[in-house]
Amino acid sequence: MLADVPTFSSFSVDDVDRALVFYRDTLGLDAEITDMGIVQLNLAGGARAIAYPKPGHRPADFTVLNFVVDDVDAAVEDLHARGVETKIYTDPDLGTDARGVARDNGGPPIAWFRDPAGNVLSVLEDD
Template sequence: MSAFQTAHAFSGFSVDDIDAAHRFYGDVLGMDVTVNAMGFLDLRLPQGGSILVYPKPNHTPASFTILNFPVADVDAAVDDLNARGVVTKIYSDPDLGTDAKGIARGGPGRGPDIAWFTDPAGNVLSVLAAG
């Protein structure tokens, strides 16, 4: 048996305000959030596993999407997020082709419909068409 194991691997990312992250991921997005013994957040995923969220005083937001939420209907998900106070129109780059709702419409060679938004620390998240 190898000493290197992958069975319990997990991902993580930093934030500048752990309390704001707890409220956002738990209250706004409705995720199952627990606080571990070190005071870090564990975002529990419905099908198993978790994501570690840790405070970092000199946090710099990720310049890439750190967490994706596959959804059946991107338009409905964007409407729901907007109703919760989440801004989904964060890119105006014409190359992305986002519309007035902040959705980049997919198609051949373009991938799925996708909309990006940020957490309170500025990390980029997305909702995208499942399957």
């Protein structure tokens, strides 16, 4: 039943106007505030996600959106040029380099960053 129905992801934010500016203007995504007062992200491949306002919002301590890129280093450089900080983890076992990219950790090269509400996002390289 559920395998054949449209699906979207959602996460909370503390300020939809700041979220809109970040996702639309900083990251360059197709984003808008809907009539319901939520930020709708229209993502590549027809996917979508929503960011909804939540009183008492607490940032997700897990990755809520992963952006698959051809070149994680180029993506990190672009994020830095847009004012986005990628080195958010300092755990030595995570193995991130000075720019915040984790490599050779059993998965693809990946860098994490936060939205203005503190939610964790990532760019990761696909083989």
